[in-house]
Amino acid sequence: xxxxxxxxxxxxxxxxxxxxxxxxxxxxxxxxxxxxxxxxxxxxxxxxxxxxxxxxxxxxxxxxxxxxxxxxxxxxxxxxxxxxxxxxxxxxxxxxxxxxxxxxxxxxxxxxxxxxxxxxxxxxxxxxxxxxxxxxxxxxxxxxxxxxxxxxxxxxxxxxxxxxxxxxxxxxxxxxxxxxxxxxxxxxxxxxxxxxxxxxxxxxxxxxxxxxxxxxxxxxxxxxxxxxxxxxxxxxxxxxxxxxxxxxxxxxxxxxxxxxxxxxxxxxxxxxxxxxxxxxxxxxxxxxxxxxxxxxxxxxxxxxxxxxxxxxxxxxxxxxxxxxxxxxxxxxxxxxxxxxxxxxxxxxxxxxxxxxxxxxxxxxxxxxxxxxxxxxxxxxxxxxxxxxxxxxxxxxxxxxxxxxxxxxxxxxxxxxx
Amino acid sequence: xxxxxxxxxxxxxxxxxxxxxxxxxxxxxxxxxxxxxxxxxxxxxxxxxxxxxxxxxxxxxxxxxxxxxxxxxxxxxxxxxxxxxxxxxxxxxxxxxxxxxxxxxxxxxxxxxxxxxxxxxxxxxxxxxxxxxxxxxxxxxxxxxxxxxxxxxxxxxxxxxxxxxxxxxxxxxxxxxxxxxxxxxxxxxxxxxxxxxxxxxxxxxxxxxxxxxxxxxxxxxxxxxxxxxxxxxxxxxxxxxxxxxxxxxxxxxxxxxxxxxxxxxxxxxxxxxxxxxxxx
Numbered sequence: 001x002x003x004x005x006x007x008x009x010x011x012x013x014x015x016x017x018x019x020x021x022x023x024x025x026x027x028x029x030x031x032x033x034x035x036x037x038x039x040x041x042x043x044x045x046x047x048x049x050x051x052x053x054x055x056x057x058x059x060x061x062x063x064x065x066x067x068x069x070x071x072x073x074x075x076x077x078x079x080x081x082x083x084x085x086x087x088x089x090x091x092x093x094x095x096x097x098x099x100x101x102x103x104x105x106x107x108x109x110x111x112x113x114x115x116x117x118x119x120x121x122x123x124x125x126x127x128x129x130x131x132x133x134x135x136x137x138x139x140x141x142x143x144x145x146x147x148x149x150x151x152x153x154x155x156x157x158x159x160x161x162x163x164x165x166x167x168x169x170x171x172x173x174x175x176x177x178x179x180x181x182x183x184x185x186x187x188x189x190x191x192x193x194x195x196x197x198x199x200x201x202x203x204x205x206x207x208x209x210x211x212x213x214x215x216x217x218x219x220x221x222x223x224x225x226x227x228x229x230x231x232x233x234x235x236x237x238x239x240x241x242x243x244x245x246x247x248x249x250x251x252x253x254x255x256x257x258x259x260x261x262x263x264x265x266x267x268x269x270x271x272x273x274x275x276x277x278x279x280x281x282x283x284x285x286x287x288x289x290x291x292x293x294x295x296x297x298x299x300x301x302x303x304x305x306x307x308x309x310x311x312x313x314x315x316x317x318x319x320x321x322x323x324x325x326x327x328x329x330x331x332x333x334x335x336x337x338x339x340x341x342x343x344x345x346x347x348x349x350x351x352x353x354x355x356x357x358x359x360x361x362x363x364x365x366x367x368x369x370x371x372x373x374x375x376x377x378x379x380x381x382x383x384x385x386x387x388x389x390x391x392x393x394x395x396x397x398x399x400x401x402x403x404x405x406x407x408x409x410x411x412x413x414x415x416x417x
Numbered sequence: 418x419x420x421x422x423x424x425x426x427x428x429x430x431x432x433x434x435x436x437x438x439x440x441x442x443x444x445x446x447x448x449x450x451x452x453x454x455x456x457x458x459x460x461x462x463x464x465x466x467x468x469x470x471x472x473x474x475x476x477x478x479x480x481x482x483x484x485x486x487x488x489x490x491x492x493x494x495x496x497x498x499x500x501x502x503x504x505x506x507x508x509x510x511x512x513x514x515x516x517x518x519x520x521x522x523x524x525x526x527x528x529x530x531x532x533x534x535x536x537x538x539x540x541x542x543x544x545x546x547x548x549x550x551x552x553x554x555x556x557x558x559x560x561x562x563x564x565x566x567x568x569x570x571x572x573x574x575x576x577x578x579x580x581x582x583x584x585x586x587x588x589x590x591x592x593x594x595x596x597x598x599x600x601x602x603x604x605x606x607x608x609x610x611x612x613x614x615x616x617x618x619x620x621x622x623x624x625x626x627x628x629x630x631x632x633x634x635x636x637x638x639x640x641x642x643x644x645x646x647x648x649x650x651x652x653x654x655x656x657x658x659x660x661x662x663x664x665x666x667x668x669x670x671x672x673x674x675x676x677x678x679x680x681x682x683x684x685x686x687x688x689x690x691x692x693x694x695x696x697x
Contacts, residue, residue: 025568026523027551036567043570054555054568056522057493082473082491086523111491114473 003178007139007169010176011104011162012037014143016047017184018102018150020076022068023052024061028083029116030166031106035078058083062090062101069099070205072196074150077101080166081108081122088126091159095130095221097205098195100153100160102146103131107267107318108166109351113402117352118166119318120267124295124327130221132160132228133296134248135266139169140176141293144247147179148235150188155231156224157194163295165268167352179243187242225297232294250299253306255281256288261368262310263289264303264332265317269348269355273316276360287364292328303335312342314367316360316378318349325375342370348378384408427461429454434484443633445597445623446476446543452600453512453541454483456607460510467510470499472519475550476543476623479514493524496531496540503536507678510611513540518548521557521578528580532587535615537676541607542580542618543597545625545632553628565628580620585654585670590615592653592670597623598636602666609668615676622665635663642667 003010012034015023023042025035039054041047051068055061061077069075079087084105094101105123109115123133134149136142142164149160164170197205209217229250236249254274256262263273270291280287290306292299307313313336315329324330326345333343344367349355359379366372384405391398398404432454440446457467467485471477473492480487486509490498499513520528520542531538546563548554555569557578564572581592591613595603603621610617622639624632642664647653653670686694 027548027554027568029551032551032554032568039567039570043567052568052570054566054573056525056557058523086492114489 001178001180002175004173004175006033006171006173007142007164008033008106008171009037010139010143010178011146011164011170012041013178014146014184015076015102015104016041017179017181018076018147018188019050019074020047020102021050021073022065022075023050024064024068024075024077025052025054026056026058026061026079026083028058028080030108030118030170031078031080031083031104033170034104034106058087059090062087062094062103065101065103066090066094066097066099069094069101070097070197072191072193072198074154074191075099075101076103078104078106080106081110081116084122084126085110088129091126091129091131094159098157098221098224100150100157100191100193102149102153103159103161104146105161105163106166106170107163115351116166118168119350119352120163121319121350123161123163124319126161127296127327130158130225131296132156132158132225133294134160134162135293135295136162136164136169137252137268137270137291137293139164139172139174140245141247142169143176143178144239144243144245145293147184147188148232148239148248150191151235152228152231154191154193156227158224158228163267168268177243177245183242187239228294228297229299229301248293250294250302251306252291252293254289254291256290256306256310258286259288259309260286260311261288261364262307262313263287263364264292264307264313264315264328265289266292266295266328267318269316269318272355272357273360276357276364279357280361280364285364285368287368295328295331298331298335300335303332304339307332307336307341308339310341312344312367312370314344314346314364314372316346316348316355316363320347320350344372344374344376346372346376346378353379425461425463427458427463429458432457432464432467432483432485434482436481438478438482440475440478441627443624443626444475445545445621445625446479448597448600449476449514449541449543449603449621449623450479450482452603452607453479453514455600455604456611457485459604459608460611462510466508467512468499468502468506469512469514470495470502471514472524473550474516474519474548475625476514476516477519493519493522494527495519496524496527496538499538500531500534500536503538507537511538512611513538515542516549516556517542517544517546517558517578517580518556521580525557525578529583529587532584532589532616532618534677535588535590535674537614537616537678539607539610539617539619541610541621543621543623544580545623545629546577547625547628549625549628579657581618581669582654582657584618585650585657588616588674589618589670590672590674590676591617591668593618593668594620594622594642594665596635596639596665597621598639599666606666606668613671615672615674622663639663639665641665642669644669646671648672
């Protein structure tokens with residue numbers, strides 16, 4: 001049924017249709033609306049039976065989910081940013097134990113400096129945690145991916161993170177096609193755990209493993225994750241047959257057929273990029289975009305296949321590997337090993353900086369001329385940067401960077417030192 | 418504090434920054450900021466000898482609104498950050514400010530151990546029984562039947578955390594409860610808390626008029642506690658466990674445990690003498 005609704009609400013309704021048995025909630029922007037909507041549904045009885053627990057921290061949220069999942073309950077939580085970092089130990093624990101928890105991450109920058117706006121630093125910090133990671137482009141895809149996520153998690157007995165851009169998606173009201181409960185029930189079978197704490201067949205979970213078997217256990221985590229590369233396309237195809245639309249999968253290409261320049265990106269910025277590509281195509285530019293839906297496991301073969309005909313690849317990402325460059329681009333480069341082409345990393349939109357069509361037009365044209373730096377920071381204010389660098393050269397005690405820059409831009413009053 | 422016998426006089430405004438607080442009109446935290454700055458003026462502490470440390474939340478914005486050293490850390494970690502600061506710079510007067518969510522749930526573990534460790538800090542908790550910054554969710558001090566949050570669909574159903582009782586049980590050396598409706602008395606108690614050595618805990622009933630509008634009534638409900646300060650933690654705890662939470666305006670407990678301080682000793686002796694000291 002078509003419906004005009006908030007992204008968070010759409011996701012919450014989709015999650016509710018997946019019949020989670022335990023939901024753990026701790027407030028953190030921009031995720032809170034999702035668990036609040038689920039709490040409402042528990043209260044009014046639309047989501048039942050379901051234990052909804054408001055916990056004391058994100059660390060507790062993931063830990064409670066670990067406990068309930070180990071007991072064989074379909075378990076869900078949501079978080080963002082600092083919350084994801086705070087629960088990191090439990091995040092690794094959940095995947096190491098093979099517990100099929102589904103978690104929404106409403107992508108937000110991580111501090112310091114504190115920032116509540118969108119980028120992908122939070123989820124990408126957990127890229128090696130052993131969780132599967134899906135990135136939604138639209139609210140429709142965000143809600144659809146949650147339905148697929150439970151199926152995937154429970155088949156593989158691995159946790160799945162569904163990432164959606166904080167505020168840009170979570171707080172945006174747009175049209176979505178809400179599935180019916182019957183459709184979701186037809187697609188998502190009842191959860192049958194591969195392992196669970198069951199007094200009828202007692203096991204313990206969480207053994208200590210030494211050098212004699214640790215590497216093998218870790219290898220199996222990798223091998224298990226790689227199975228998702230086979231499963232996901234078939235689940236997406238099945239999804240289409242039940243729900244009537246394309247959603248999920250490994251990647252999405254757009255106008256890449258004869259493209260000499262291919263942009264690679266994840267999440268909601270793909271919409272802006274596609275608009276720019278349409279405009280540039282009108283003018284005869286041979287340009288297209290590859291959207292990454294599945295970031296973990298990383299679909300190396302698919303990415304290589306999609307990009308190998310291009311002359312150049314521009315990875316535009318809302319994350320940064322400090323001291324290296326890009327995170328997504330490093331992954332893309334691994335897929336392009338041995339191919340001769342130009343590769344550019346563009347860091348954009350950190351901490352919620354708008355990625356505008358105007359900037360992208362300029363950027364993509366520069367790329368076509370191969371006039372881009374290998375590592376480019378889109379719309380970086382070099383005056384601000386240089387002023388701080390000079391300050392640091394002039395005074396050893398030059399003060400905290402964030403506060404200095406805020407003073408430079410006039411957000412806080414200037415002071416005399 | 419002995420070294421603070423300054424000739425220079427300070428006014429409360431000397432401790433305020435140029436930033437205008439972005440709290441909601443009517444928020445209790447405004448008067449807490451006033452009381453803190455008044456207390457610092459009363460103590461005539463030079464601003465550069467004071468630090469305010471906080472975590473995340475509405476009340477954790479206080480460091481930005483003061484002119485003293487400020488540190489705005491991550492959610493729940495104010496107390497260990499302040500501990501590190503105080504140990505490295507024992508001559509500073511270190512205040513920790515924050516709310517009930519920051520201090521007692523996500524930072525609850527640190528609260529227990531800060532009380533135990535008894536570092537010379539003053540912890541001012543603005544308790545409004547709600548997470549305000551994330552727009553109104555139940556906190557550890559929320560009553561079990563409060564149904565105002567979608568995250569606790571049928572109320573929390575669990576006992577509220579009793580910060581002062583837990584503080585006493587864990588070793589806090591000074592315990593007081595005040596109301597934001599009486600900033601003058603609050604300032605006096607903060608002065609006492611800062612002067613008292615060790616870990617001082619001040620719970621401020623500071624209403625959230627936006628997400629707990631019913632708390633506007635607190636100013637009429639609160640009453641001055643009739644009991645006097647005791648040095649018996651068990652007695653203070655019993656009183657707190659049997660009151661309704663609205664007895665305010667008094668210091669309830671002052672202990673005499675020496676504050677935690679790493680002992681440094683000059684090694685005047687020779688290596689041979691040191692060896693002899695540590696010989697088995």
